[in-house]
Amino acid sequence: MNPHLAQLQPYPFQRLRGLLAGAQPPADLRHVNLSIGEPKHPAPDVVKTALTGSLEGLSAYPATLGSEALRTACAGWLARRYGVAVDAAREVLPVNGSREALFAFVQTVIDASGPERPVVISPNPFYQIYEGAALLAGAEPFYVNCTAAHRFQPDWKAVPESVWQRTRLVFVCSPGNPTGAVMRLEDWQTLFALSDRYGFVIASDECYSEIYFDAPPLGGLEAASRLGRGFERLVMFTSLSKRSNVPGMRSGFVAGDAALLEKFLLYRTYHGSAMSPVFQAASVAAWNDESHVSANRALYAAKFDAVTGQVASVLDVCRPEAGFYLWARVPDGDDAAFARALFEAEHVTVLPGSFLARDAHGTNPGRGYVRLALVAPLEECIEAAYRIVRFVSRITNPST
Structure with missing residues (x-):
């Protein structure tokens, strides 16, 4: 093994199931689950129509590179969303x-055959795939705490020089899970300067980028473009x-560094991870349509508008910059x-913040927080x- x-x-x-084992919630209260970040809004009609109209694709083997139509749709979305021009043939990979x-990319990038164990840096709290991918690639995870004192952004100054010298990959997540914090241009500039100095690759996880409330979050490729850089060592x-x-x-x-994606494509060809032609066709329809995305944002905005003030009356919390979590x-x-x-007491499930982080540098930055995923229907979120x-009113004011 x-x-x-x-x-x-x-x-x-898994840890949450263990924590709640044996608990007996009130039988007369229906369960409201705010622990898992699984979208619950209906799939858009434009995607379902494209799916049912492309079922003949089930009879064909898919190409790992994806269809030209899909790569072009992805590149077009990047241009519209971020104002970034990419080569759909070399700088985009479905x-x-x-x-x-995220998991497979680490296996491609990390070389653990040298005399020193390579380091993969992760924000803390973090998406656990970052850690598992690093460990299974033979690398050493290093956690950079994200606290309120630093706008829930990684404190890069806390990373020792000896760690930077062994660092081969840095994960960032913006908008962040679980905090919803967004990297600013100066944050990217600092990270790019470190990458230039030490030669590590940046893996920018931006899966929450389209759920926002005010301004669209800045993306990694967009930041590089604004700073007059290419996409070297950035995906x-x-x-x-x-x-x-x-x-x-x-x-x-x-999307990003063409040289990295060329090697990633090679890995994926052997990995057998090509996307179904049916889903490719549906994905083209999704990337080419923004109306359903705007409607989706409006649904989340309504939930945050209805819920945040209530929760903030008893807990220290505010609406995030983006994403669908309250921290x-x-x-x-x-x-x-x-x-x-x-x-x-209330048959409401939330996720302990310490389960999303590791003890690092004398503290667990998730301890003392809970993550609330506002993915349930509006009425359920309000009820929760x-x-x-x-x-909270009962436990903080037991006499009332």
């Missing part, structure tokens, strides 16, 4: 969702799952105990907020 498998930690939702691609990852409410399609793409500080700092007690307010 691969010895690195023993290093993998339980997934957050993938089966960002999760699969961005995006997906239709959140943007278009089609997580079951497992459709996304990566709320709990009263007594014990996020796991809070999550279990809330479930037992009401119950959270009731629960």
Whole structure:
């Protein structure tokens, strides 16, 4: 067996099941699950129509490179969304969702055969695929804490020189999971300067980029273009799952450094990870349509407008810059105990923030927070907020 498998930690939702085991919530309250970031809005008609109209694609083997029509649609979306010009033939590669691609990309980039163990840097809290991909590639994960004091952005100054010298890949997530924080141009400029100095690759996870409330979030390729750079050592990852409410399609793409994508394509050819022609056709329709994306944003905005103020009346929380999570500080700092007690009292499930982070540099930056995914219908989110307010009011003011 691969010895690195023993290093993998339980997934957050496995830990959550263990935390809630044996708990007995009120039978008269229906369950509201705010723990899993799975889009629940209906898939758009434009995608369903394209799917049913392309079923003949089931009879053909797909190309790993994807169809020219899909790569052109992806490149066109990048141009419209970010004002970035990419070569659809060399700088775009369709993938089966960002999760699969993030994992596979690390296996392509990391060379663990040298005398020193390579380092993969991850924000902390983080999407656990970053850690698992690094470990299974033979690399050492290094966690950079993201706290309120730094706008929930990684504190790059906290990384020792000796770590930078071994760093081969840096993950960033903007908008961030779980905080919704967005990287600014000066954040990108700092990271690009570090990449130039130490030669590491930047993997920019941007799967929440289309769920925002004010200004569209800045993307990695857009930042490079604004700063007059090319895409050297930079690859961005995006997906239709959140943007278009089609997580079951497992459709996304990566874009950026052509030399890196050439090697990534080679890896994927052997990996057997080509996208179905049926889903490719549906993806073309999705990337070429923005009306359903605007409607999707409006649904999330309505939920945040209805819920944030309620929750903020009892917990330290504010509306994020983007994404569909609320990152709320709990009263007594014990996020796991809070999550279990809330479930037992109100039949509402939230995810403890410490489950999304690692103890690093003397602290777990997720401890004391819970993540609320506002993916349920509006009425359920409002009901959950009401119950959270009731629960927190009861535990903080037991005499009332």
